[in-house]
Amino acid sequence: MSKLPLALRALHRAELSLGRDLLMVADRHEADHEIRYVARDLARWPRIHVQRLAEVGAAHGAHLNADPHWSLPMLSKTSQKVSVALGRRPEPALLLLADLRRLHRKAAGASLDWEIVAQAAHAMQATDLLELSQQCHPQTLRIMRWANAQLKVHSPQAIAS
Amino acid sequence: MTNDRNAIADIWGGRTPYGPGESWPARVDMHLAEGVTEADVQRWVRTASLLHSNGDAMDIAVRDGKIVGVRGRADDIVNRGRLGPKDLYGWQANASPDRLTQPLIRQGGRLVRCDWDTAMNRIVAQSKDLLGTHGPSAIAFYTSGQLFAEEYFTLAAIGHGAIGTNHMDGNTRLCTATAAAALKESFACDGQPGSYLDVDHADVIAMFGHNVAETQPVLWMRVLDRLAGSQPPRLICVDPRDTHVARAARDSGGVHLAPLPGTNLALMNGLLHEIVANDWVDHAYVQANTVGWAELRERVAEYPPDRVARICGIDAAAIRTAAGVLGKAQRLLSTVLQGFYQSHQASAASVQVNNLNLIRGQLGRPGAGILQMNGQPTAENTRECGADGDMSGFRNWSNDAHVADLAKHWNLEIKQIPHMTPPTHAMQMFRYIEQGSIKMLWVSATNPAVSLPELARIRSILGQERLFLVVQDIFPTETTELADVVLPAATWGEKTGCFTNACRVVHLSERAVEPPGEARADLDIFLDYARGMDFRDKDGKPFPAWHDAPSAFAAWAASTQGRPCDYTGLSHDVLRERVSGVPWPCNAEHPDGTERLYADGKFSAAPDYCESYGRDMVTGAPFEASDYKALNPDGKAILRAGEYLPPHEAPSGEYPLVLITGRTVYHFHTRTKTGRVAELQQAAPEIWVECSAGDARRAGLAEGDLAEISTARGAVRARLRITGVRNGVLFLPFHYGYWDRPGAEHSRAANELTQTDWDPVSKQPLYKTAAAALAKVPEGADPVVPVQPTRASTGAMQ
Ligand code: SF4
Numbered sequence: 001m002s003k004l005p006l007a008l009r010a011l012h013r014a015e016l017s018l019g020r021d022l023l024m025v026a027d028r029h030e031a032d033h034e035i036r037y038v039a040r041d042l043a044r045w046p047r048i049h050v051q052r053l054a055e056v057g058a059a060h061g062a063h064l065n066a067d068p069h070w071s072l073p074m075l076s077k078t079s080q081k082v083s084v085a086l087g088r089r090p091e092p093a094l095l096l097l098a099d100l101r102r103l104h105r106k107a108a109g110a111s112l113d114w115e116i117v118a119q120a121a122h123a124m125q126a127t128d129l130l131e132l133s134q135q136c137h138p139q140t141l142r143i144m145r146w147a148n149a150q151l152k153v154h155s156p157q158a159i160a161s
Numbered sequence: 162m163t164n165d166r167n168a169i170a171d172i173w174g175g176r177t178p179y180g181p182g183e184s185w186p187a188r189v190d191m192h193l194a195e196g197v198t199e200a201d202v203q204r205w206v207r208t209a210s211l212l213h214s215n216g217d218a219m220d221i222a223v224r225d226g227k228i229v230g231v232r233g234r235a236d237d238i239v240n241r242g243r244l245g246p247k248d249l250y251g252w253q254a255n256a257s258p259d260r261l262t263q264p265l266i267r268q269g270g271r272l273v274r275c276d277w278d279t280a281m282n283r284i285v286a287q288s289k290d291l292l293g294t295h296g297p298s299a300i301a302f303y304t305s306g307q308l309f310a311e312e313y314f315t316l317a318a319i320g321h322g323a324i325g326t327n328h329m330d331g332n333t334r335l336c337t338a339t340a341a342a343a344l345k346e347s348f349a350c351d352g353q354p355g356s357y358l359d360v361d362h363a364d365v366i367a368m369f370g371h372n373v374a375e376t377q378p379v380l381w382m383r384v385l386d387r388l389a390g391s392q393p394p395r396l397i398c399v400d401p402r403d404t405h406v407a408r409a410a411r412d413s414g415g416v417h418l419a420p421l422p423g424t425n426l427a428l429m430n431g432l433l434h435e436i437v438a439n440d441w442v443d444h445a446y447v448q449a450n451t452v453g454w455a456e457l458r459e460r461v462a463e464y465p466p467d468r469v470a471r472i473c474g475i476d477a478a479a480i481r482t483a484a485g486v487l488g489k490a491q492r493l494l495s496t497v498l499q500g501f502y503q504s505h506q507a508s509a510a511s512v513q514v515n516n517l518n519l520i521r522g523q524l525g526r527p528g529a530g531i532l533q534m535n536g537q538p539t540a541e542n543t544r545e546c547g548a549d550g551d552m553s554g555f556r557n558w559s560n561d562a563h564v565a566d567l568a569k570h571w572n573l574e575i576k577q578i579p580h581m582t583p584p585t586h587a588m589q590m591f592r593y594i595e596q597g598s599i600k601m602l603w604v605s606a607t608n609p610a611v612s613l614p615e616l617a618r619i620r621s622i623l624g625q626e627r628l629f630l631v632v633q634d635i636f637p638t639e640t641t642e643l644a645d646v647v648l649p650a651a652t653w654g655e656k657t658g659c660f661t662n663a664c665r666v667v668h669l670s671e672r673a674v675e676p677p678g679e680a681r682a683d684l685d686i687f688l689d690y691a692r693g694m695d696f697r698d699k700d701g702k703p704f705p706a707w708h709d710a711p712s713a714f715a716a717w718a719a720s721t722q723g724r725p726c727d728y729t730g731l732s733h734d735v736l737r738e739r740v741s742g743v744p745w746p747c748n749a750e751h752p753d754g755t756e757r758l759y760a761d762g763k764f765s766a767a768p769d770y771c772e773s774y775g776r777d778m779v780t781g782a783p784f785e786a787s788d789y790k791a792l793n794p795d796g797k798a799i800l801r802a803g804e805y806l807p808p809h810e811a812p813s814g815e816y817p818l819v820l821i822t823g824r825t826v827y828h829f830h831t832r833t834k835t836g837r838v839a840e841l842q843q844a845a846p847e848i849w850v851e852c853s854a855g856d857a858r859r860a861g862l863a864e865g866d867l868a869e870i871s872t873a874r875g876a877v878r879a880r881l882r883i884t885g886v887r888n889g890v891l892f893l894p895f896h897y898g899y900w901d902r903p904g905a906e907h908s909r910a911a912n913e914l915t916q917t918d919w920d921p922v923s924k925q926p927l928y929k930t931a932a933a934a935l936a937k938v939p940e941g942a943d944p945v946v947p948v949q950p951t952r953a954s955t956g957a958m959q
Contacts, residue, residue: 033917038779161295161598
């Protein structure tokens with residue numbers, strides 16, 4: 001039997017986690033306005049990806065939630081803040097670097113999951129999935145490049161000053 | 162003919178009609194001080210206007226060592242002798258009694274007078290201390306769009322070269338950053354493609370968020386003269402306000418579109434949709450000269466007029482009609498300004514204007530052009546000299562060979578010039594100051610305490626104890642109040658240098674009179690600092706190697722050799738001998754300059770040559786060299802598509818309206834000059850607010866009532882004018898601060914209300930999408946300021 005539902009579930013999970021993380025980073029860095037606004041703009045993409053995955057996935061035996069909760073429960077958000085503040089130096093500039101680094105990893109993970117699904121779709125001649133990945137995967141990559149670019153911009157001042 | 166009209170009442174003067182392809186007739190405007198005639202003038206000194214970006218060429222009249230008036234230069238291609246109200250009256254501010262004439266230094270919490278050595282020694286000591294303990298990233302420079310090319314080049318050499326800080330920007334960030342960004346996206350290089358001469362040939366002139374009648378009155382005179390002549394052009398106007406331009410557009414058989422603020426990109430995509438759907442596309446041009454067509458076509462297919470009409474709150478039929486006018490134009494001139502640049506998705510929307518002309522093959526020939534406008538007189542120089550986020554000579558920060566080339570011109574080591582990331586833009590610099598990692602800021606010729614968004618935040622940032630703030634200006638301002646050291650500068654008419662207008666025309670501006678008191682040219686101040694710091698080049702010689710304006714210009718020109726903004730054919734002497742006004746590039750190949758760029762589809766976009774590899778239209782992330790080479794190996798123009806996203810601050814229950822800020826023809830910036838000129842100040846003495854009749858009724862307000870305009874960030878009080886602005890939109894002029902209202906609470910500057918947000922591509926702050934509320938202030942609650950029956954509002958002026 002095909003393992004495609006497994007791969008689709010992994011991708012769904014990765015995009016969901018990426019979208020949630022973008023929203024959390026936006027909230028956490030309210031005073032870094034470009035992060036705050038662009039991260040929220042970008043969070044639209046995983047939201048659409050998750051929805052489309054649920055639609056297309058159904059035909060391939062994957063039953064995925066099209067409309068999951070996007071913002072994390074309050075508790076874990078505050079606890080994260082606290083843990084980060086206690087566990088590291090509390091400067092928000094350094095915290096931002098850590099957050100961008102994690103976002104980049106999450107986007108990279110989701111991008112690899114898109115690769116896997118696209119490769120499988122090729123092998124199985126699943127044109128609907130192939131089209132979906134052609135539409136969505138570039139946006140996941142754009143999120144990854146954004147995190148990378150922001151990291152490049154913010155690290156010299158955060159570290160050297 | 163010389164015309165000494167009352168330019169307050171009669172802003173544009175009489176018509177000199179002309180037809181397509183004819184040259185614009187000259188009309189010389191002049192204004193001399195009361196009682197002075199032309200015969201009394203002892204010397205006429207060459208310059209151009211420093212109170213907007215149009216570059217109107219003029220001569221300063223001098224008598225007994227004083228400026229006594231101005232007269233337009235008939236020989237100049239920019240204005241053919243005409244002058245606007247700010248040109249005619251603005252010079253009087255130079256002689257204002259409250260000029261800064263001596264350095265000031267903060268002592269015991271107060272600014273006290275001191276001599277130049279004391280002030281400069283303090284700055285030098287502080288700089289050396291910071292460099293020793295924190296390195297160059299603790300020091301930042303924030304300059305202007307009003308200094309001269311020689312001064313920006315020197316500042317760039319000092320900041321990016323000698324000190325090696327990455328933190329340098331101009332207030333051009335608020336003004337023209339998107340013009341530059343849009344040009345870099347489409348042409349991989351800054352540089353205005355078109356020319357004002359395109360007005361003489363165009364059959365359609367489309368103005369996108371560009372209220373040219375007020376921001377560039379002399380350019381508008383040119384348009385009015387075409388409208389009055391044979392075969393007049395049709396106009397398209399995109400503006401939420403019903404301006405003169407909007408009315409002229411309707412009268413010309415064109416269209417006025419008034420989209421909701423923040424929806425420009427959707428509108429542009431809708432117009433492009435129609436042009437593609439009706440196949441008004443020049444396929445041969447697109448094929449030969451562009452990349453990106455397939456993606457653009459796919460993107461705009463998602464924006465049929467009905468969908469766009471819903472997003473923008475306008476009529477689908479009007480979108481179709483406007484697209485028809487644009488789509489059938491034979492010689493299409495498109496211009497863009499703050500209505501796009503300071504609004505949501507600024508760069509993406511402005512790029513679609515480039516796309517419009519590109520897919521229609523309307524570029525690089527008479528009448529077919531693009532003018533991504535500037536606001537400030539010398540903004541172009543801030544960009545090309547590299548005193549903002551750009552590198553001198555339109556070089557590419559991501560291209561090591563370009564950095565090496567600049568280092569060679571400066572005779573510095575490459576590693577001295579920071580280029581690990583794009584230079585820090587102004588809004589980010591203020592964030593670093595807020596966080597405390599930038600500890601010294603040197604502001605020249607600008608007033609961020611009134612011009613930046615969200616002023617309460619800016620005041621708290623600039624007012625920090627731990628920040629060492631140097632402010633160099635000609636008047637006391639809201640920003641000098643917060644300074645640790647204030648340096649008195651000379652201004653236009655008191656120093657010599659060059660500047661370049663929005664269509665690349667270079668003017669020499671000569672010293673006519675002595676600066677007041679101990680005020681000094683900005684160039685001399687920067688050079689003095691360099692000597693105080695004892696900067697040295699690779700060979701141990703004093704750096705910068707130049708010592709005055711002509712030698713600074715020569716160094717600048719030499720460093721542009723082979724770059725798109727090639728100045729090697731120019732010097733102060735050449736500019737003095739010529740007919741005034743030479744558009745760059747000017748070199749051995751083009752000794753008389755170059756009217757328009759990109760004729761025959763020749764661009765400056767080759768991967769090794771271009772200034773920029775571009776940025777993602779949504780994320781703003783820069784592309785890498787390899788991405789760019791793959792996309793555009795042959796250096797063509799780039800069609801970049803953009804998807805519409807809703808604005809970040811949407812109207813809501815509490816704040817149901819959208820606030821846009823803007824300008825009037827009578828004032829410049831924070832009025833430091835124009836507010837000190839009787840004619841201009843009386844023409845528009847006080848802030849006002851504009852809204853539609855319907856919105857006024859809903860708020861229980863009548864014309865002239867005192868209103869309170871509030872957003873999540875603050876409240877401002879202003880008298881109401883009911884105008885043709887679209888429903889749901891409030892307009893406030895941003896010129897009014899507190900320097901002429903001592904002791905007032907912070908309820909007058911429009912930027913109390915604006916939000917901190919910027920375009921991710923150009924990093925230009927957004928001043929036109931704040932959610933706001935409008936309410937009546939009961940009379941008697943505030944001292945009644947009578948409403949002047951001024952003509953500044955477009956609604957009241959004919
Ligand atoms: S008012 Fe704004 S747009 Fe005009 S010149 Fe100044 S910064 Fe530029």
